[in-house]
Amino acid sequence: MAQQLIDRRDLEFVLWEQMDTKKILENKRYREFNKKTCDLILKEARTLAIKEVLPTLKPGDEEGVVLENGVVKVPECFHRPFELLKEGEWPNLIIPQEMGGQGSPKAIGVAAAEYFMAANWALNCYSTMGNGTALMIQIFGTHEQKQLYVKRLTSSQWGGTMLLTESDAGSDVGALTTSAVKNPDGTYCLTGNKIFITNGDHDLADNIIHPVLARIEGDPAGTSGISIFLVPKYLVNPDGTLGERNDIVCTGIEEKHGIHASATCSMTLGSRGECLGYLLGEERKGMKIMFYMMNDARLGTGLQGLAYASASYLEALNYARERIQGRDLVDYTNREAKSVPIIKHPDVRRNLLRMKAYVSGMRSFFYYTVQCKEQLELDHENNAVDEAFFSLLTPIIKEYLAVMGYEVCNQAIQVFGGAGYTREYPVEQYARDCRIASIYEGTSGIQAMDFLARKIGAENGAAFAKLITEISHTTAQAKKIPALSPLAEKLDSAVSRLVDITVGIGKKALSLEFKTAFAHSLPFLHVAGDIIMAWMLLWRAIVSSDKLEKGCRQKDRSFYNGQLKTAQFFIQTELYAAMGKMDAIAQGCSAAIDIEDEGFGGL
């Protein structure tokens, strides 16, 4: 039967055949999990996502969010699946048990989340955003703060947010003007206006705990003067019951391109001078604490891009298998020939295979990154290079999965043709919803700066060197397999080119021409992503080749052969294009910097 949201077989392949999830289960932390329980969890997640969550996707988009008499109302149909998610303790599956969660292996928690995000990201987000807030409190909060907030947040009883952006402080967080004045009892009085606050208010949770970036009166300008405060919607009594309504209110909801069901709020703090906040962690450490949450949010944004792409690809694939239109090319001269499903047409096949390549590559890359994170935590030793390697992958995950996820959504519309442009099919909504992913939690440009300025050179380049070594392990293996050897050679030469341009752009970033380097930083991040795609697909092909050689069922044969074809397609088309993009970066053209501002025209 045609699948929705995520290709189950593909997910199983990544978890159990490509990545070593089995080995991770051997760790004593996961003694309550074995492959069977994991399979069961994912089966239930899939059923819940398809049966209860997905049906709310379109109505949620149509109904949107309403601000009525100061109350933000989510789409009516969200309430039932929200309760089901909460009762099933799905939002905290991945959260450690000491924080009230289920403590699942990361890969399993992520896989369940992929289903729920693909089914309805906005709904899933209402149920999970408290986790980010809880995590910050768990690490930086006082004993009392942990007791009061953490489990209420991870249980979805209360919601969480992140109040960062202001109208004149977006990418430039340091420009914020929200201020905090210390009260005699050690609490703070906050005043300010925040915008673009996801789930800033809604009617699904009893309370909402807002982490707020603000500057304590007298603290220095810029990011170094920023502190972070916990500002509850309802003040919380020492026994955890709710007290008075705090002076923080939603004053508006953005009308947006997509994710209509997600409340993007303008929030006003202290309009009556009575917004009470509690310092989290130390004074002036707000940025560091916020980034603890932000890095997870960036990974989550990558997963969002992947989830939409995965769902869109399956929609397009199912449609292409069913939609009869046009004669097979083989019979083009025969005007009496029967019409065929559009999957038979060469250009549709190319488009579908390209989409499949990106969805597959992005999924493998995401679970690989999650596995790195898991190992970092399980190993306990603070290996600085491994930490830096994981940090190097983060901006690529965030940016590449956002942009290429969107590209897949966009191409899904194309497969549907005119029908894809209508609201009859979900692909146009997936595209609108996905468009946000390369904007929030740091735009493309911010990720590219982070990648070039901070990540590439980390640990004296050892993190980047590790990436190259990891890829080389895969190509070395592939070279032993005759069918894959030419693909491995090509990837090797691409990797060697990547090393060249990395050295080049890295040097330039430290020279007087650093602006030119940064003008190429985004294409540079993107080609790194392209090469990682090729790596992941070649790795898939190695595993598949091995399985095919050992013999398997017919259905598995098709799956594994599909992996071989996907790797071949990507390396022989997209990777060649990536070589051209690297040549462009190597040129180091400075025109974008040199051109006068007036030269852009429009005056």
Add this chain to the structure above:
Amino acid sequence: MAQQLIDRRDLEFVLWEQMDTKKILENKRYREFNKKTCDLILKEARTLAIKEVLPTLKPGDEEGVVLENGVVKVPECFHRPFELLKEGEWPNLIIPQEMGGQGSPKAIGVAAAEYFMAANWALNCYSTMGNGTALMIQIFGTHEQKQLYVKRLTSSQWGGTMLLTESDAGSDVGALTTSAVKNPDGTYCLTGNKIFITNGDHDLADNIIHPVLARIEGDPAGTSGISIFLVPKYLVNPDGTLGERNDIVCTGIEEKHGIHASATCSMTLGSRGECLGYLLGEERKGMKIMFYMMNDARLGTGLQGLAYASASYLEALNYARERIQGRDLVDYTNREAKSVPIIKHPDVRRNLLRMKAYVSGMRSFFYYTVQCKEQLELDHENNAVDEAFFSLLTPIIKEYLAVMGYEVCNQAIQVFGGAGYTREYPVEQYARDCRIASIYEGTSGIQAMDFLARKIGAENGAAFAKLITEISHTTAQAKKIPALSPLAEKLDSAVSRLVDITVGIGKKALSLEFKTAFAHSLPFLHVAGDIIMAWMLLWRAIVSSDKLEKGCRQKDRSFYNGQLKTAQFFIQTELYAAMGKMDAIAQGCSAAIDIEDEGFGGL
């Protein structure tokens, strides 16, 4: 002052400095037009577009189109500017005088249309779609049909449409089932259901004349059995007054991703068995007659992509000049440094310059193509190669301007960041509206097939050879200018590579591996477009270099220097990427054809 919709200086450059519009004005057909009148026309078009049409863009999107008691109502705010356009005779500016139009030079008509499309494509379309219908009637209709319909259509008193698509006959027009039965008086009775009919019904015109593709009872299956009929909404008396309501009704309006203000109608013909139609031209010549309109519609779709891109670029540029965010990179270590407008940031500059390169290249390409068409008509000699050359450009204009126009719209959102995702700025609407351009009037895949199967080899390859020769003229000129010589060398080598892969893919298309060839047909069309962009930008640079050398005002210096930087940027970045794409095509990977259907997964 910041400009909107179209960069006036850039349009003037293309019309009067790059293209030879002055020479065209010397033709006696245009004796009523000189540069001064043309300037005046465009000044008025711009004023009307910005003052009266643009303000309806957002309300039109929000209000959309309503089907109420069988009547299709456009947004209320459309009525006034529609009347202004009609009174000013703007919709028929480009239409020959013998058809009731103003008979303007094509380039001038197109330039005015670019303004109106950028201001509100949907509104403009209601006022101009009758022209396509009128053109078919003018060429293929009887004397009586011409008398009755043509001037009423070109005056926007009546509307026109094109009833082609059915739910099972989209790209495969030949599969249509709408039927026609001849009445004793020579008229026909039509029965069928059509979908996706732009402006199928609305309340702006007194009558609507529908050209309808249908099959006369007993005629052969496929496209060769299709005839075309004129089906008026209200029957027309011999004196042109309106008679009874014909049996053709709008039964539904599509909810769409964008162009909400454009009525996309489902039409039912003959539900009471009384839908009267009049044969246009000969029986079974419907496809040929329809394509006469379709080729113009394809050019129009390219112009639509360009217009949205142009408007989006200027929105992004204006925002980037005003939006203060982040310190200048030069002062990054200085945390006290003042913040700067985002146009100062390297990644924003790169993005803007890339957008500018595409908008500029697409505009030059479009007006070049229009000039080719103009010359074809003025020359009167039927030069088969020139005809074929123009036909070769058509699918590139349609597909490339649609796709790259969309890319520019999409990147405009990125320049705005979070603000771009909201409905506060027009860029998110431009992106949604633009998304249709690569779908209707023949999808990307259809354009690519047309390009490879019919256009590349036309006139024994002479049309394609003319493209190469034309580009070579430009590179030869550029090589005489030291600053441009390296750019010309690069373009030459790209062109030579294009010739190679064209020969390769052309041969493959005629071999047993033809499916593989068609699996690369869309990337092939796209690289042809990339190379044309480089050509157009280099040509702009030659003209600019010449002007700079001769001396000019400071403001013009900035403009011309901007052209040089744009050409340099494009050729040193995007053209290198195009080289990689050509290498990919040259590989001729057959994976998309070879992969089993099951290998796509999802089962």
